[in-house]
Amino acid sequence: MIYDVNTGMSDVHAPAETQIIIRSNAQQRPDSKRSNTERNRNYTSSNSQRVDIDKFTQKLSSITRRTSTQKCAKSIRLALQSAGANVQGHPVAAADWGNTLERLGYRRISPSFDQPKKGDIYIIDRTKGHNYGHIAGYSGSGWVSDFQQSGYAVYKNANVQYSYYRLDH
Secondary structure: OOOOEEEEHHHOOOOOOOEEEEOOOOOOOOOOOOOHHHHHOEEEOOOOOEEEHHHHHHHHHOOOOOOOOOOHHHHHHHHHHHOOOOOOOOOOOHHHOHHHHHHOOEEEEOOOOOOOOOOOEEEEOOOOOOOOOEEEEEOOOOEEOOOEOOOOOOOOOOOOOEEEEEEOO
8 A cells, every 4th residue: 555645743742843754756845735834834943953833832821820830931931832942951940041052042132022023032140139030931912921820020139130022933
């Protein structure tokens, strides 16, 4: 029995996208059946990392807690992994995620809290009361870390330092 099936493994939540193509004599291009929308929502960094913003923000939107579990970095890591990002060797502390985000194709920009875009991520540096800092992503409707935040300013200290990242696409 001969199959001519283009099976995209990108729907499987794995660290990297893989496509398996089984072909008969009728040759097809792997991207021929993918829509423009599907092709455009996957952003590839200069080191061939693929991050699917829709999957990232879907994972963020699935977080419904109203209070912190103090596992913001873990929540963002899981959301990035569900979007296809390889975060091998990731840091533990939220404040240390900047280089990892840049490796994934994010670039540091001036804070844009008044005009966030789906998939944006911010980091708050360590403070005296918060040794690990904080990290959160924008779901398209709000800021989410390990809980649904009421805004970006989660610390009562007005003097915290923010780093803001946007996926370069």
